Amino acid sequence: MRFQDAAKDARTVVYAGIQADPLVARLAALAAGASYPQRLMARAVMNGESTDPATWRTIFPSILGPHAPDRERAEALLAASLEVAERGEQARSQYRGAFVEELTEILVRRRVGAAAGPAVRRERRVLFDGVAAEIHPYDLTVEVPGRAEAWDCKWGARGINADVLNQLDDARRHAADEETPLRVGLVVYDVRVSCAVRLAGQTAPRQGTVVVTLEALDALAGRKPA
């Protein structure tokens, strides 16, 4: 098993610009230290119609109210989420995707530690001897021998589909054929119930695929959810 950079096409070049936008990094850094309710608020705002912060303060009094714990972070998260919401529909969708990838990278890096930092990579393909390479790269890989991981990141449960599940499971099985462990998973910035409903409608194999939902994101960092 070996890893390889994905080929760049026009779409990936445009998307790379969004991934590099400081807003994505700021939003992800805020969300990485946030609680589940704060993360849920950010999801609602980035998916919402209203861009008036007062509306969201009204909807989330326990997060953005005057007595809310860690209110400074919540307000910063609200402001950054509104910046995403204010983009056009297509850009908003791309920013949300880039955000989930960045957030995943931050949390995974916390778990693997600074020494293994260079082994955490983005947009990489996983190659196996005698097996045709998958077209789509993985959003994030951990390329530590014996502890390799491959993750796909999704904004919502709707991103879970047969293609994604099959690709992840194929990678895991091919790695096993080479007697190399490969942890595969999906990071979904959506609630567990929705992911469970989505998965229930899928026939693709998923037993060996980890699904990390909004409630459990801290597990990526090796922490129990708050």
Add this chain to the structure above:
Amino acid sequence: MPDPSPLTLSDATRGGALAAALAAVDALAELGETVEDEWTYVTALAEAGRARLRAAAGPDTALPIPGESGLAVATACAEVARITDPHRAIDWLSTFPAVVELVLADAPTTADDASRAAGDTPRTAGDAPGTAGRAPGAPGREA
């Protein structure tokens, strides 16, 4: 879509919040079902959302909820009413029940809690508004 105004619940109880939220879920489902490829998912997601809301409301639906909780639910329902894109409706169908659950988690769930919240009994130290809620979205097992 439900009428987005006025931004109050006609019935400021857990049951009133539940009724408003269920109507919002129905509206989201109706819009989301227009995405034909997602009909099955939307139908199942709406049913899961309704179940989540009923569980969040709890058995005593006559219990009053604080004004800020009622306003929060009413405003969230108004936000739902603004949605016209079916794909966004599906995304909201996933998020909205969790939002209402969060609001109701901070509202009284017993008559004693309701009395205390209404000011009949002084708050105990550390019983700050917005911090007393149970933790919706408890630790997940997926990871």
